[in-house]
Amino acid sequence: MIRTRSLTKDFVVSRTQTVHAVRGISLEIEPGELVAVLGPNGAGKTTTMRMLTTLIPPTSGTATVAGHDVVAEPAEVRRQIGYVGQGNGAGHTQRVRDELYSQGVIYGLDRRAARQRCDELLEALDLKELTARKVSDLSGGQRRRLDVAMGLVHAPSLLFLDEPSTGLDPQNRANLWEHILAMRTAYDMTIVLTTHYLDEADSMAERVVIVDHGEVIADDTAETLKANLAGDRIVVTTTEDAAHRLAQLASQLPGARDLVTDGAAARVEARVSDGPGALPELMRAAEQSGVRITTAQVHRPTLDDVFLTLTGRSLREAGSDQSTAAPDSAPRKDAA
Amino acid sequence: MSTASAPAPAPAPAPSPARTRKTLPRPAQRNLLRDTGIVMMRELRPVLRDPFSLVFGMIQPLVFLALFGPLLVGSLGGQAGGTIGGNVWQWFVPAILVMTALFGTSATGSNLLFEFQTGAHERMLVTPLSRPSLLIGRSLKEMVPLAGQAVIIIAVMMPFGFRLYPAGALAGLAMLAVFGIGLGSFSYALAIAVRKQEWMFWVVQQTLIFPLMILSGMLLPLETGPGWMRVAAGFNPLAYVVDAERALFEGELVSSTVALGWVAALATAAVGLTVGIRAMIRSGN
Numbered sequence: 001m002i003r004t005r006s007l008t009k010d011f012v013v014s015r016t017q018t019v020h021a022v023r024g025i026s027l028e029i030e031p032g033e034l035v036a037v038l039g040p041n042g043a044g045k046t047t048t049m050r051m052l053t054t055l056i057p058p059t060s061g062t063a064t065v066a067g068h069d070v071v072a073e074p075a076e077v078r079r080q081i082g083y084v085g086q087g088n089g090a091g092h093t094q095r096v097r098d099e100l101y102s103q104g105v106i107y108g109l110d111r112r113a114a115r116q117r118c119d120e121l122l123e124a125l126d127l128k129e130l131t132a133r134k135v136s137d138l139s140g141g142q143r144r145r146l147d148v149a150m151g152l153v154h155a156p157s158l159l160f161l162d163e164p165s166t167g168l169d170p171q172n173r174a175n176l177w178e179h180i181l182a183m184r185t186a187y188d189m190t191i192v193l194t195t196h197y198l199d200e201a202d203s204m205a206e207r208v209v210i211v212d213h214g215e216v217i218a219d220d221t222a223e224t225l226k227a228n229l230a231g232d233r234i235v236v237t238t239t240e241d242a243a244h245r246l247a248q249l250a251s252q253l254p255g256a257r258d259l260v261t262d263g264a265a266a267r268v269e270a271r272v273s274d275g276p277g278a279l280p281e282l283m284r285a286a287e288q289s290g291v292r293i294t295t296a297q298v299h300r301p302t303l304d305d306v307f308l309t310l311t312g313r314s315l316r317e318a319g320s321d322q323s324t325a326a327p328d329s330a331p332r333k334d335a336a
Numbered sequence: 337m338s339t340a341s342a343p344a345p346a347p348a349p350a351p352s353p354a355r356t357r358k359t360l361p362r363p364a365q366r367n368l369l370r371d372t373g374i375v376m377m378r379e380l381r382p383v384l385r386d387p388f389s390l391v392f393g394m395i396q397p398l399v400f401l402a403l404f405g406p407l408l409v410g411s412l413g414g415q416a417g418g419t420i421g422g423n424v425w426q427w428f429v430p431a432i433l434v435m436t437a438l439f440g441t442s443a444t445g446s447n448l449l450f451e452f453q454t455g456a457h458e459r460m461l462v463t464p465l466s467r468p469s470l471l472i473g474r475s476l477k478e479m480v481p482l483a484g485q486a487v488i489i490i491a492v493m494m495p496f497g498f499r500l501y502p503a504g505a506l507a508g509l510a511m512l513a514v515f516g517i518g519l520g521s522f523s524y525a526l527a528i529a530v531r532k533q534e535w536m537f538w539v540v541q542q543t544l545i546f547p548l549m550i551l552s553g554m555l556l557p558l559e560t561g562p563g564w565m566r567v568a569a570g571f572n573p574l575a576y577v578v579d580a581e582r583a584l585f586e587g588e589l590v591s592s593t594v595a596l597g598w599v600a601a602l603a604t605a606a607v608g609l610t611v612g613i614r615a616m617i618r619s620g621n
């Protein structure tokens with residue numbers, strides 16, 4: 001469905017400054033895939049999408065989208081795809097329903113089909129009460145829902161969503177996802193989306209592509225990424241004098257690495273391959289050597305841990321300079 | 337990981353390629369006419385939903401007529417020969433119509449500028465609509481409010497002694513529409529050119545519009561001005577349009593003045609559309 005080869009994009013900001021927004025992205029996306037693209041602000045996610053949707057020409061490299069080259073045959077590409085950009089797609093002077101209807105007609109639906117799709121989507125995305133409202137009078141989240149509705153109206157075989165759920169309340173986020181997934185099954189859509197909600201990428205996408213500084217730094221299922229690049233983390237505390245003995249024991253656990261011993265706090269942290277299994281084992285070993293464990297926790301990995309492992313930075317910190325970063329994304333829950 | 341605070345429903349179902357794909361009717365053959373119609377209808381809907389916006393657009397020219405008209409009657413009264421208003425209105429009303437078109441269409445680029453900011457234009461650029469239709473549809477749309485405003489201005493002025501020659505008036509409005517399409521296209525091209533420094537739009541628009549207007553003899557006759565002004569007016573397409581409109585609204589359908597007006601209007605439209613379409617094609621970057 002999508003194949004890119006060393007795609008790059010430079011923006012010439014001034015005579016002395018060039019931004020290398022995308023630095024060589026090669027991706028293959030098969031029909032039917034649901035791919036989430038993650039990365040901090042400025043990583044190049046939007047720029048990549050804008051190249052794939054024919055909005056801006058690549059500086060170098062090639063991209064074939066839905067069977068057509070984005071530079072040579074942009075019109076053919078546009079016919080096949082749908083796109084919900086990071087901004088607001090609806091014109092401010094338009095009424096909600098009018099804009100949705102126009103979008104349907106633009107994509108070649110006849111009047112009846114367009115009207116019917118409008119009704120379905122307004123209902124599904126909880127916009128029914130707002131049909132006659134002017135777009136400028138909508139709240140941010142309502143406007144976002146309208147954007148997504150417009151992206152879905154013609155059920156494209158390939159849909160790009162740039163932060164579709166940003167600004168939505170939890171109820172509406174769930175709602176949106178339910179609808180996207182239902183449509184995807186009904187119409188066999190291929191979906192590429194970006195998000196700053198790590199839990200969303202984790203639970204919804206079958207494939208997660210992590211982008212940083214314009215490059216793909218990881219590309220796999222969330223499960224594999226978490227298992228290979230992060231792993232479970234155990235945190236145990238003990239009595240003051242026993243921290244180093246405990247660390248010694250922890251280092252013998254299966255798959256133990258990244259050991260951190262904090263003598264002052266009598267705390268030991270380690271990554272292990274199987275957290276829930278390793279912890280009882282450590283406790284038994286500690287008991288046998290007379291080390292008393294005072295608290296014990298297992299942290300299951302998140303995609304943020306994956307990013308941390310890959311870059312040494314946290315996505316949540318890296319992505320905190322804009323409202324797009326979710327304060328509640330990827331909650332860590334202690335499972336011990 | 338946990339999804340304790342996440343509103344996530346059950347994990348995504350695996351793709352099911354075996355399933356028969358539902359399809360929506362696929363686009364009919366695309367053509368410029370249909371695309372232009374779609375763009376124009378989209379632009380018109382807010383106007384149709386809110387016809388009062390048209391009425392507000394009419395206030396400015398009417399205020400102008402009410403305040404400027406009597407002054408003209410006073411200062412040009414001698415030339416107007418006897419009847420108060422009579423010939424002066426005949427001279428002034430076509431000018432006000434041109435002025436309405438001038439202000440309306442030259443400002444229309446600001447709407448596009450706004451759609452650049454919000455992302456609405458970006459969305460349109462990803463649709464299969466052809467780039468020329470995005471410009472032509474928008475420019476054509478301007479004609480609808482303009483026609484409405486013209487009808488009202490004429491209707492309001494008739495009781496004051498403005499004489500209507502229907503055939504000439506229709507031809508006059510048609511010429512104005514052609515000119516307006518060109519000017520609107522220029523305005524969109526300007527908006528696209530300055531989209532990264534939006535304040536430039538009004539600076540350029542205001543800087544150009546007043547010389548254009550004054551050097552067209554629209555508000556005050558140029559015959560009494562210095563020679564260089566009359567020379568400058570010779571290069572102003574708007575001056576030819578204004579002269580032609582005055583002739584047409586006097587019922588003079590065919591004359592060299594009218595012909596020159598058509599040439600100026602058509603040339604403005606041709607150049608405007610060319611420049612505008614080129615700008616639209618590059619507007620994604």
Ligand SMILES: Nc1ncnc2c1ncn2[C@@H]1O[C@H](COP(=O)(O)OP(=O)(O)OP(=O)(O)O)[C@@H](O)[C@H]1O
Binds near residue numbers: 086
């Ligand atoms: N039109 C432009 N001109 C100059 N620089 C640009 C332009 N568009 C993007 N950039 C720069 O390119 C880099 C990548 O931007 P991009 O919008 O692709 O990031 P992103 O991954 O989508 O970030 P976010 O999560 O904030 O949406 C940034 O450093 C940005 O400042």
Ligand SMILES: [Mg+2]
Binds near residue numbers: 045046
């Ligand atoms: Mg972005």
